[in-house]
Amino acid sequence: MNTIDVELTVNGERRSATVDPRKTLADVLRDDLELTGTHVGCEHGVCGACTVLIDGQAARSCLTFAVQVRGSQITTIEGLANDGELNPLQQAMVDSHGFQCGFCTPGFLMQITALLADNPTPSEPEVREALSGNVCRCTGYQSIVVGVLRAAGGSSIATSAH
Amino acid sequence: MSTEVAQRYVGASVARSEDPRILTGGGKYVDDVKLPGMLHAAFLRSPFPHAKIVSIDASAAREAEGVVLVYTGEDLEAMIRPGPYGISLMMNQDKPAFSCLATDKVRLVGDPVALVVAESRYLAEDAIELIDVDYEDLAPIATYEQALDPTNPPIFEDLGSNVLAESDLHTHGDVEGAFARADHVLSVRINQHRHQNVPMETRGFLASYDREADHLLVWSANQGVHLALHILAGRLGLSPEKIRVRTADVGGSFGLKIGATREEVAVAAASMALGRPVKYIEDRYENLMASGQAREEYLDVEAAYSDDGDILGMKVHMVVDAGAYPGMAAALPTMVEGMLPSAYRIGALEFRSTVLVTNKATYVAYRGPWAVETFVRERVVDLVARELGMEPFEIRMRNVVTRGEEPTSMITGRSLDGVTVRESLERMAETVDIPAFRRRQEAARAEGRYLGLGIASYIEAAPGPRAGQSPLGLEQMRMELDGDGKLLVYTGQMPHGQSHETTLAQIAADEFGVRFEDVRVVVGDSDLVPPGFTGGSRSATMAGGAALTTARALRAKVLELGAHLLEANVSDLRIEDGAISVAGVPSSAMGLAELVAAVQEPGRLPEEVDTELKVANSYDGGAGGWSGGTHCAIVEVDVETGLVTFERYVVTEDCGKLINPAVVDGQVRGGVAQGVGAVLLERAAYDERGNFLAATFMDYLMPTTMDVPNIEISHLETIPLDPDVNFRGIGEGGMIVAPATIVNAIEDALAPLGVRIHEQHLPPARILELAGVVEPE
Numbered sequence: 001m002n003t004i005d006v007e008l009t010v011n012g013e014r015r016s017a018t019v020d021p022r023k024t025l026a027d028v029l030r031d032d033l034e035l036t037g038t039h040v041g042c043e044h045g046v047c048g049a050c051t052v053l054i055d056g057q058a059a060r061s062c063l064t065f066a067v068q069v070r071g072s073q074i075t076t077i078e079g080l081a082n083d084g085e086l087n088p089l090q091q092a093m094v095d096s097h098g099f100q101c102g103f104c105t106p107g108f109l110m111q112i113t114a115l116l117a118d119n120p121t122p123s124e125p126e127v128r129e130a131l132s133g134n135v136c137r138c139t140g141y142q143s144i145v146v147g148v149l150r151a152a153g154g155s156s157i158a159t160s161a162h
Numbered sequence: 163m164s165t166e167v168a169q170r171y172v173g174a175s176v177a178r179s180e181d182p183r184i185l186t187g188g189g190k191y192v193d194d195v196k197l198p199g200m201l202h203a204a205f206l207r208s209p210f211p212h213a214k215i216v217s218i219d220a221s222a223a224r225e226a227e228g229v230v231l232v233y234t235g236e237d238l239e240a241m242i243r244p245g246p247y248g249i250s251l252m253m254n255q256d257k258p259a260f261s262c263l264a265t266d267k268v269r270l271v272g273d274p275v276a277l278v279v280a281e282s283r284y285l286a287e288d289a290i291e292l293i294d295v296d297y298e299d300l301a302p303i304a305t306y307e308q309a310l311d312p313t314n315p316p317i318f319e320d321l322g323s324n325v326l327a328e329s330d331l332h333t334h335g336d337v338e339g340a341f342a343r344a345d346h347v348l349s350v351r352i353n354q355h356r357h358q359n360v361p362m363e364t365r366g367f368l369a370s371y372d373r374e375a376d377h378l379l380v381w382s383a384n385q386g387v388h389l390a391l392h393i394l395a396g397r398l399g400l401s402p403e404k405i406r407v408r409t410a411d412v413g414g415s416f417g418l419k420i421g422a423t424r425e426e427v428a429v430a431a432a433s434m435a436l437g438r439p440v441k442y443i444e445d446r447y448e449n450l451m452a453s454g455q456a457r458e459e460y461l462d463v464e465a466a467y468s469d470d471g472d473i474l475g476m477k478v479h480m481v482v483d484a485g486a487y488p489g490m491a492a493a494l495p496t497m498v499e500g501m502l503p504s505a506y507r508i509g510a511l512e513f514r515s516t517v518l519v520t521n522k523a524t525y526v527a528y529r530g531p532w533a534v535e536t537f538v539r540e541r542v543v544d545l546v547a548r549e550l551g552m553e554p555f556e557i558r559m560r561n562v563v564t565r566g567e568e569p570t571s572m573i574t575g576r577s578l579d580g581v582t583v584r585e586s587l588e589r590m591a592e593t594v595d596i597p598a599f600r601r602r603q604e605a606a607r608a609e610g611r612y613l614g615l616g617i618a619s620y621i622e623a624a625p626g627p628r629a630g631q632s633p634l635g636l637e638q639m640r641m642e643l644d645g646d647g648k649l650l651v652y653t654g655q656m657p658h659g660q661s662h663e664t665t666l667a668q669i670a671a672d673e674f675g676v677r678f679e680d681v682r683v684v685v686g687d688s689d690l691v692p693p694g695f696t697g698g699s700r701s702a703t704m705a706g707g708a709a710l711t712t713a714r715a716l717r718a719k720v721l722e723l724g725a726h727l728l729e730a731n732v733s734d735l736r737i738e739d740g741a742i743s744v745a746g747v748p749s750s751a752m753g754l755a756e757l758v759a760a761v762q763e764p765g766r767l768p769e770e771v772d773t774e775l776k777v778a779n780s781y782d783g784g785a786g787g788w789s790g791g792t793h794c795a796i797v798e799v800d801v802e803t804g805l806v807t808f809e810r811y812v813v814t815e816d817c818g819k820l821i822n823p824a825v826v827d828g829q830v831r832g833g834v835a836q837g838v839g840a841v842l843l844e845r846a847a848y849d850e851r852g853n854f855l856a857a858t859f860m861d862y863l864m865p866t867t868m869d870v871p872n873i874e875i876s877h878l879e880t881i882p883l884d885p886d887v888n889f890r891g892i893g894e895g896g897m898i899v900a901p902a903t904i905v906n907a908i909e910d911a912l913a914p915l916g917v918r919i920h921e922q923h924l925p926p927a928r929i930l931e932l933a934g935v936v937e938p939e
Contacts, residue, residue, distance in 0.1 A: 020284065036194035037187020039413070041362045042446040046859035049362055077187035090185040094177050097824040100832065101659035102184030103191065103362040103413025128867040135859070137362050137414050138659045140831030141867045143824075 006066050010035065011079030019066050026050045026061035029076060037077035037106050041135070048134035051107035052076050058114035077106035080113065089113065092151035093144075100138035108134050112148050121152050171668035171678050175824035179663040179683070180411075189411040192366035192383045197439040200368070201230055203429050204286035204442075206276040206293050207452060208268035211304065211521035211852025212317065213297040215267060215275070222292040223278060228285030231432055232293070233277045235263035241431045245396050248454070249420045249527050250488040251389060258318030258326075258519075260487060262397070262424050262431075267300065269317050269486035270521050271854040272452030277428050279440055302521045302852030306460070306481055309518035317486060317519045326484050327492045327517040332499065335510035335573040340475030344466030348545055352538045354901075355923040356458035356483070356846040357839070359528050360864065361658075363413020364449040365423065369430040370439035378430060380407045384419050386656050386695020387688040393422040394430055409686030412658035416836070417527030417697065418454055419658070424487075451857045454526030455846040457922075458483040459494070461538045466510075467546050471557045475510030476542070478502065480534075482517045484525045491517050491525035497532035502539055503572040505583035505621050505790065506561045511573055521852040527697070529836060530622070530898035537922060540618035540902035544909065545918060554906065555596055555617055558587055562619070565881070577629040579787070580881040582816045583619045586792040589814040589876060590617065594794050607914055612799045613809070614911025618902035621790035624699035624817070624891030625783050627883070634783030637704035638692035639712045641670065642776040643720065647740055647754030649676050649713070651683045654694015655705045660829070660893060662701060665821045666709045669889075673713035675737030676754065692778070699789065699891025706821060707887035708781035716777040720757065723775075726767050727760050728752065785884035789895055791815030793834070793903040799911040801933045804926025806842055806908060808871035816878040818890040823877070826892050831873045833896020839865040840897075841904045845923050 007016045010033060017032035029035045029052070041049030043062050050062040053075035080087050086094065089112060099105045108131065115122060115130040122130065127148045128141075136144065183189050220232045242262045246253070264273045276293050280286035303309050303317055309324040316323050341347065368381040378400060384390050387407040395402045412419065422430075425442060433440040444453060464477040480498055484491030495515030503511060530536075543561070547554040562583050563569060571577045596615065603613045625634045640652040651670050655662050667681035674681075684690055694705075721732045724742040728735065728750055736745050743751035752760070760766055761773045796810040813830055820826050843863040847855040856862040882888045901922050908929070909919045917932050930936045 022284065030194075035187070036191075037189075039191070039363070040193075041364075042859050044446065044858055044860075047362065047446075047864075077185075081186050086182065086185065093185055094181045097175065097178060097828055099181070099184060100661065100828055101362070101414040102180065102189045102411060105184050105189075106187055109185065131867045133866075135362065135864045135866060137360060137416070137836075137864070138832045139828055140833075140835035140870045140873065142831050142870070142872050143828055145867065145872075 004067050006070050008069065008072060008074050010074045011076060017066070021065065021067050023066055024062055025064040025066045025069060028066035029061060035076050035078050039103055039106055041104065048111060049104050049107040051110040051134065053110055053114060056117065058111050075110070077109055080109060089116065089151040093147040096143050096147035096150055098144045098147035104134060104136045108136065108144060116152060121154055122148070124149065170672055172672050172821055174822070176664060176668055176678060176822055178661050179667060180661060184411070191363055191411045191413055192368060192381050193443045195368055195381045195410060197368065197370050200439040200441055201279050201281065201436070202283040202286050203277055203279050203432065203440050204283060204290050205274045205425060206278070206290045207448065208264065208271060208273040208275055210268055210297055210299065211271050211302040212300040213268050214300060215264060216296040216298050218276065219294040220276060223289040226289040226292055228281035229278060229289045230281070231279040231436060232289070233263070233428065233432060235261050235265035235275065238262045238428055238431055239265065242397050242427060243399050246488070247393060247421065247427065248423050249490050251393055251421050253488065253490065253493050255488050255492055258321050258488070260318065262428050268297070270452070270523055271852065272448065272523065274425055274428070277432060279432050279436065303519070304521055304848050304850055304852035306483060306518060309520050317521060321519065324519045325516060326519050329495060329515045331512060331514045333512050335475065337475050337477065337510040337512045340510035341466045344474050345469045346467055346549065348465040348467065348542065348549065350545065350920050351460055351462050352541055353460045353921040354457045354534050354537060355921070356455050356522070357844040358455040358846050359416040359418040359526070360449070361414030361416060361418060364444040364446060365419060365453055366443045367426040367429055368439060368441040369433035371434040371437055373437040376404055378405045378434065380405065380430065382407055382409055382422070382426065383412050384409050384656060385415050385658060385697055386420070386654065387686055387691065388654065388693040389421045389695055391688050394427065397427045398430055398434065407688045409656055412656065415658045416529045417531065420527065420695070420697065446859065447857050450862050451854050452523055454489060455485060455523040456526055456528035456531065459534055461534065463538060463542060465542045465546060471546065471550055471552050471560050473506060473508050473543065473546060473561050476502070476508060477512040480515040482515070482525070483520050483522065484517050485520055485522040487524045489524035489526045490531055494532060498535045500574045500576060501532055501535040503574055504535065504539060505563050505578060505581050505619065506539070507563055507569055509573055522848055529833065530894035533898040536618065536620045536898050537902045540906065544906045548913065553596070555587070555591065558617065558619060562587065577627045579627040579629045580883045581621055581788050581790060582878055582880050583621060583790050583792065585878055585880060586790065586814040586816060587619060589878060590792045590794050590812065593812050593814065593876060599796065612801060612911040613796065614799065614907040614909065615794065615796050616903050616905065616907025616910055617792060617794045618899050618906055619790070619792040620895060620899040621788045622699055622891070622895050622898060624789040625703045625786050627788060628783060628786040634786050635704070636780040636782055637708040638694060638780045639705070639708035640692060640776065640778045641712045641716045643716070643754060643758055645755065645758055647680070647758055649674055649681045651681060651709065652691045653683060653685055653705055654692045655696045655701050656686055657696060660696065660701065661822065661825045662705065665825055666705060668821055669706055669709040670713040673710050674717050676740045680740050699893040702817065702821065702889040702891045703786060703887060704781060704783055706889040707784055708779065710887055711781050712777055712779040715779050719772070719775065719777065723761050723767070723771065723773065724752070724757060726771060727757065784887045787818060787883045787888065787890050789817040789890045789892055791895065793899050795903045795907040797907040797911055799908055799929060801935055804929035806929065811871045811873045813873060813875045814878065815875065815892065815895060816880055817892040818888040819879055820877060821889050827875050829892045830875055830896045833894065834873055834900045835865050835870040836897045837900020837904060838870050840901050841922060841924050842869065843925065
């Protein structure tokens, strides 16, 4: 099969790979660039685990071919912390016990990053709407929603028990 | 001694040790493990539910680009010994016989027929397309009726029919007397539908066989490394010392990832044949279709009750659709029978069961596998209330046991020691003003709006009371102090979201006297950790108790050594913040790292002193105990769209002493979310010809942020049964009781339309049928 050279900027760093045209961005990130923080949950664009930022926009890396995004700026979960310090969103998720098994987590954090860039102080319904395309099987979502509201510096939801 | 221990961490929502890695992309799941020379596997799966395999031509696949190996079922027969796979290891079934990959016939859509190993997963999947299988259709068995029809062909010839197991009639208490005394008998068939675990990480397995060393290294997404090791050893004919099973982070499981499956054994056999690492990561289509499903069963119930609302007795016939290959189904009826009376004074029960084989995915464990006992009982309670025109809450208060009064055990035998369902109902009535809701409901009905309130209660043996029981089992644990004075905790628990790296460290830190940060919990390596697995909501008591008692034993050893080093009496010594000191003499403090070094110094201590800073221990569950509680949902049903929305969802639960309240709340909410999915969305649907209809997330609908309500939780930390260990499991409770709670609320909402609900799956289309808005199909 013919291969194609792909140049990307990933988490601020120039990266390149020589890949099959059919190889998904998720697989290139994970296999070729060894950034395994991005997870693949359904490979058909529904669960959102593979969400990354492509030029600032949240996108499904399982439905994107790497060759489609040559030259783009990609941000993955590995790009959120600054020099090993958790960023405010990550810290808010620690404080809220946001996640459990951690598999959906990268996709949620990237989707939330995109949300907060657009709308730094979302309401609870806005958070729920924005995250409705990401599936978590462990938490029932409440702790994640609380984490987003906490990261946004807003008040917590009324029924949060802790 | 325990009374001296300051509880600094237990009881607090300590931040999770797991979080820094999972929030930064630093988690390591099985698909993140890469080994040199690693190959990738894919499976050809049957498109038919039931068919004879006439021939397989894999020649083109064997020649395809990047393909290293193709195995059919026949190829694997010589390499693999018959025996159990997956959870059926625990079930002691000698029949039916079957092969690792399908040989003579296929028995479900998704049955693995051939294995391709190639240089990449892409190339392996390409080659799958080139395998030509000639099938001859057989009559599919896809319904209870088809499985019970003796004229249909058996799915497994050695069973002789499609009945896997049939029990005798078991009678508990005076059943005929109860029915003779009853004013009324309710007769219903209550259905649960097939749905499934769906962890966000699918199954995954990496086998790496080293020919020179004759050693098999396995990475497996799993709930317990030793169960997988045991099955691999048995099926592959390897001695257990030749196998090491490791588990990385696990992306959820909910009962699915237990032992080693047929696909995993096939992949291990391929690695052994090739002497190279082979990785198999199930895709979502395979996960939904073939990893395993659960919950499909019905109970025919006759319930005898009085005019006053006393539930006197029940007669039950349980019928289970076990799917094709052996899983958990054969063990279910006994569990359901034992638990059906729960915390209710139901004085008589007659029970029999039939377990059927069908051309569907294997019935596996799913969070609270026996939960149909709660669904059926709590449905029956509400149906009786409705027949009598009584408030369902009042019927519950009338029928649940009171602590300290007879009966103190279920009619099926189990002790109800420490059960607090009554207290959880009382707490619920304080939290939700039921009379005020009834007034609001009536006003809403006058406006054509349908509000409903549903309540349901449960108990779970997590791990169960010791009183009157067989042993609760032993939980093993090892602890050691390393050279830095850090406490290492080796557990057979294999957390997959439950936060054991945090909770076990909290207990150990408090009991031993080190900082939480100085405890490291080691999991998931058969070379390092003792046997065990995570499941059955047992880890809070069993592993929590093991952590407490093992830390205590190691602490005693350290105090003994400290007494020598500090020339003091043990009773005068303290271990706090990772240092040992004479009480009241801060200047005497010796850091634990210093102690470890001193202990190892030759000649420092008398020779007879045991200087090994390690303890291996096992814990027997102490007094054990029940978890349990009551849930309440307030819903509105839109009879134009069939949509159900939650106004409120309230939980009052008792899992004893909380180790980490935020972790407990997370377990409760996650379980409720799965219950919301079960009732309103999820169904592993097959048509009557056995075709699988829900193989993508467009068809198998998972609950999202828009479906799961905020959940209010209050904890009753009552009734300590044990002097030391009163943590009890909470992993399964939410999923056990939420379906009944939600269905009770929906029926309550639709009651003015005369609706009675005898099933669990209520998507909008079904709501509209029940409400009489559309004609049933």
